Amino acid sequence: MSSSQCFENPPNFSSSTSGLGSVQHLGGLKTYITGPHDSNRAILLASDAFGYEAPKFRKLADKVAEAGQFLVVAPDFLYGDPADPSNPQFDRDLWLKAHNADKGYEDAKQVVAALKSKGVSAIGAAGFCWGGWVAVKLASSTDIQAAVVLHPGRLTYEEINKVKVHIAILGAEFDHLAPAEELKHFGEILSAKSEFDSFVKIFPGVGHGWTVRYNDEEQSAVKNAEEAHLDMLNWFKKYVK
Secondary structure: OOOHHHHOOOOOOOOOOOOOOEEEEEOOEEEEEEOOOOOOEEEEEEOOOOOOOOHHHHHHHHHHHHHHOOEEEEEOOOOOOOOOOOOOOOOHHHHHHHOOHHHHHHHHHHHHHHHHHOOOOEEEEEEEEHHHHHHHHHHOOOOOOEEEEEEEOOOOHHHHHOOOOEEEEEEEEEOOOOOHHHHHHHHHHHHOOOOOOEEEEEEEEEEOOOOOOOOOOOHHHHHHHHHHHHHHHHHHHHHOO
């Protein structure tokens, strides 16, 4: 994830970030938790560079919990240090070094283990941009049942070849990090594997970050985001059970 697209259209933190759930500690991380706590199905959400407090991200967590009867957990993988491009001192390369995907994956495994210790038997993971790397790495294990990757950071063919669980990739027509043609090629690689299901969908007319950083005033932007949210939810309903 090294494109300026990762830091465009930052969320409006002046609006409420509280959500319907609460912040608790899970797997050693501060985590936004929403949905039925007695559910044996959980969805782990890995945010983009703007972190787990972004209002639209928390709103989506609540939406997934309500619509799917899932326990939804959104850990603070960024340790209270989300990207802040409005700060003239912000250095995206240094930020990326401080928050690498391998560390995010190790943290995610601890969260998954904590969920399982609480009786959760089926887990899905969704990742957005930076979090897309984390979701793909989780999908290379059997710790989860399904993954959804939305406008991911730049993935490699090696990472895609390691996927072992049902995976959906939702991409944008205009995305420097995850070009549509590359995602389609990933889809061809995944579809050749018979041991799990896969799905790649390219949304026309949208750019990187469109599912959690859309403009509320643009009807088409809201519609595309909601369509992607529904695709994600349907994928989890089908495979996380």
